[in-house]
Amino acid sequence: MWCYRGGSISAEPRINDRIRVPEVRLVGPSGEQVGIVPLAKALELAQEYDLDLVEVAATARPPVCKLMDYGKFKYESAMKAREARKNQAHTVIKEMKLRPKIDPHDYDTKKGHVVRFLKQGDKVKITIMFRGREQSRPELGYRLLQRLAEDVQDLGFVESSPKQDGRNMIMVLGPHKKKTEAMAEAREAQAARKAERQGHPADAEDSPEEPVAEAPAEEPAEA
Numbered sequence: 001m002w003c004y005r006g007g008s009i010s011a012e013p014r015i016n017d018r019i020r021v022p023e024v025r026l027v028g029p030s031g032e033q034v035g036i037v038p039l040a041k042a043l044e045l046a047q048e049y050d051l052d053l054v055e056v057a058a059t060a061r062p063p064v065c066k067l068m069d070y071g072k073f074k075y076e077s078a079m080k081a082r083e084a085r086k087n088q089a090h091t092v093i094k095e096m097k098l099r100p101k102i103d104p105h106d107y108d109t110k111k112g113h114v115v116r117f118l119k120q121g122d123k124v125k126i127t128i129m130f131r132g133r134e135q136s137r138p139e140l141g142y143r144l145l146q147r148l149a150e151d152v153q154d155l156g157f158v159e160s161s162p163k164q165d166g167r168n169m170i171m172v173l174g175p176h177k178k179k180t181e182a183m184a185e186a187r188e189a190q191a192a193r194k195a196e197r198q199g200h201p202a203d204a205e206d207s208p209e210e211p212v213a214e215a216p217a218e219e220p221a222e223a
Contacts, residue, residue: 014055015070016043019063027056027066036062092122092179093172098148100128100140111151118155118175121182128169141169149173 014020019039026034026042029049037045046053046067054073057064094117096110117124126148128141145162152173159174175182 014058015052016046019053019055019065021063023062024053024055024065025060025062027064029067042067093125094122095125095127097127097129098144100130100134100137100144102144111148114148114152114173115155118152118173119177119182120186121175121177121179123159123175124156124173126171126173130167130169135167138164138169145169145171 021039023036023038024042026037026045028034029051034045042053042065049067051067052070053065054068054070055063056066094113096114096117098107098110102110114124114126126145128144130138130141134140142162149156149158149171154176156173156175158171160170160172162169162171177185
């Protein structure tokens with residue numbers, strides 16, 4: 001275990017024979033302060049414990065080194081970083097395009113998508129597309145955006161007010177819930193559905209069977 005495999009220069013700390021100082025401030029495997037010791041003594045202790053000597057504070061005078069299992073340390077650090085990336089929430093901006101004279105059914109469909117995006121903790125960019133003579137009626141787009149904002153006000157708010165952008169009018173809705181909250185709720189709902197699906201068969205097996213009424217015995221026919 002007490003070895004170093006050469007490779008390209010990286011930002012990783014110096015370990016074992018790569019440490020080139022006469023003495024170090026040594027920290028033991030359990031975090032105990034050993035004190036300032038010659039480098040040779042620190043390397044000797046690393047061999048005795050079957051651990052690595054890792055430079056954890058190179059700018060200190062003398063540098064601080066710790067006895068540890070460097071391979072295990074790197075693995076645990078990678079797992080923590082992976083878990084942090086997994087739980088990291090990235091705000092996504094979705095886009096929904098509408099026409100100023102949109103059909104009621106199409107409006108309900110588009111609104112449903114906006115509701116879903118906001119529930120997921122995402123922002124939504126609403127774009128009203130004007131064509132031809134519609135460009136002379138910007139109030140149609142403004143009223144439509146106001147209507148949509150009011151319809152989803154329980155889930156989101158107007159982060160960027162409607163503004164004209166060439167042939168389009170744009171408004172941005174922001175979610176009331178943070179992305180992390182939406183992700184946590186989604187995981188809880190998924191776990192609840194899974195538990196419910198798994199519970200139904202067990203409930204069916206555990207439920208007592210209804211007694212079956214026995215048919216009355218037939219009387220012997222008279223001769």
